[in-house]
Every structure is written in C-alpha cells, then in structure tokens.
Amino acid sequence: MRIINGKIYFKVLFFGTALAGKTTSLRWLFKHVIPHDMKITQEIKSIETSFGQTLLFDFTPIQISPNIHVRIFTATGQDYYLSTRKMLFEDVDGIFFVIDSQKKELEHNREFVEEFNRYLKNAPRLNNAVVIILFNKNDMDDIHPAQDLARMLKLENYPAYSVSSLLGTNLREAFITMIRRMLERLEQEARP
C-alpha cells in the first residue's frame, strides 16, 4: 500500500504460469465487473511480445472510492522473464495466484509455487498481502479438481476459487473477496 497526495494506492498482482489465464481474467473483470466510473483508463495497458503474450505486464488502475485506488497488474508468466516478474512483487497488497488446472501443467505449477514461496521468504512484507488462488480452466477437460490441486501444490491454506477466465465463472466472487479483504485490513490497521 502506498499513500501519495492524500490517496491510498493498493496494488494487486495476477501471478502464475504462462498461458494460465492471468490476462484473460483481468480482461474479463475489466469488462464485466469493474464499473465504468471506477475505471481511470478505458482500456488495459499491455506491453506484449511480437506474438501477443505479456512481455512486461498488463496494467489497469481503478478508483474504488474518492481516496482509494487499486492498481492491477499481471506478471508475465514466461520463465525467461523471471527478472521482470520479480520487480512487480514490490509492495504488493493482493495476489491472485492463477493455477492452470490442466493435468499436463502440474509440474510447471509446482515451479511457480516454489518461486512464490521464495518471494514470501525473501520479502517478509509479502506475508501481509491477501493471497487468493484461482484454479483456472475449470471449463476444460483433463484437469485436476481444485481441491486435489490445492493439496498437491500445498496451497490449502489460502482462499481459493475454481474459475474459468474465459467464461468468467467465479471471477466476480474472487475479485470481491480480494477487495473486501484488502479494505478490511485497512480498516483494522486504522482502528485505535
């Protein structure tokens, strides 16, 4: 959280393997969930590779109340962009950890869980962030059920949703939970 010019800025990050559905989730939320008057910009700013994948990040800022902004980023999922991904974790308040539920992606997901745990270990402030797991692609065949994946990846301690970023299933609920928890933390922090 940052406080600048009398306004509070939350930072929310979508993190997960390449093609897990981070950008698709953000686009669905931007189109269907975030009210027009909360949008500071009318489109998501993306820095993409020549073949359309996220190079640095996608970004959209929203204003949820007169003095509270939420800046939403997606981190690139490609392994070779690890260094650019790391910088997005600075001062993050909320993390949507997007898991590709397809069975063939299990090992890749494990690598990202390890990377995520490394960030938690090296940046203790990250432990204060709200983390929500999105088990994505529940509309596809040949996937692990969310509960099984949570156990296999040792992510049972986080709130989780089985989602489809393509269809929007449960994304609204996950987003509302994220905003609620961040606001509740802010309220608790301010309580005397």
Add this chain to the structure above:
Amino acid sequence: MANIKEIVEGIMTRVPEVVGVILIDIDGIPIEMAGRFDMKPEDLGALLAACYNSYSQVGTELGQTLDNIIVEYGDLKLCQNRMPRGLLTIIAGKNAYIGMIRLEAKRAIDNLTKIMRDTMDLRGEMVKEMKFRLPDSRSIADILARFEKDGQ
C-alpha cells in the same frame, strides 16, 4: 523552500525546450507533473517505472548501478532520473541540451529529496491519525455492491 509542485514546474520554466516533467513514485504512481501529456498519467507512470526497473535489472546483471536513462525519439528527448523512492522524468524537444537537463534534474532531485518523505514512513502515522476518510463496514459493503452488477 519551494514545494514539490513548484520544483517540478520550475524545471519547465527554466530549461528551454522542456515540454513535460513527471515525478512518479518508484512503483509508477504519479506524484506531480507539469506540461501536457497525451496519455493518462497513471499509464505513463506505470510504463516509465517499468522501463526504469528493466534497465536497472540489466545493470544489476552487469554489476552496475543505474543513474539515469536518456532516450532520443524522433522529435523528443526523454531523461529519466532516479531519486530516493521515486523517478523524475523530463521530456524535451529534440534541440534541448541534455547537459542542461541533467544539471537541472540533479538540482531538482536534491531539493525534492529534502522535502519528500518516504511514504512507507508516513503510512502508519497517517492512517492512525485518520487523515483519510477510511471506509467503515457500511461503506465497504457499498463499494463491494458496485461489483455485483455487470460492469458494462
């Protein structure tokens, strides 16, 4: 002593050819700006922070620290300078003298550093002092209710 706005605007008036100055938090949040930009400050701030951090990472890999970035576009020059927890970016016409811009940036950063406090230090203090109208349970519910409807 001049305030942040005056320092930023002062660069515009003192250096010929400067068309814009933007001061952002290290994460890209716009703090102050002068001049006219064709894009939203939030987007510009995020892009500038990403550029700087990317070059900074390249420097780290090369065992170097990054002092500033100078970019030459067709009709514009852009000079990005690091300061404690922030970045000062000066945009000028192609005929501007980079040396003058760098000198002015250095002076401005010295002054800005003196008057800017790390927002992280301010955070607890400001929240506790209730300088903000923080959301209570009822207003949190009002905010969340806005997301229940279709955003279209």
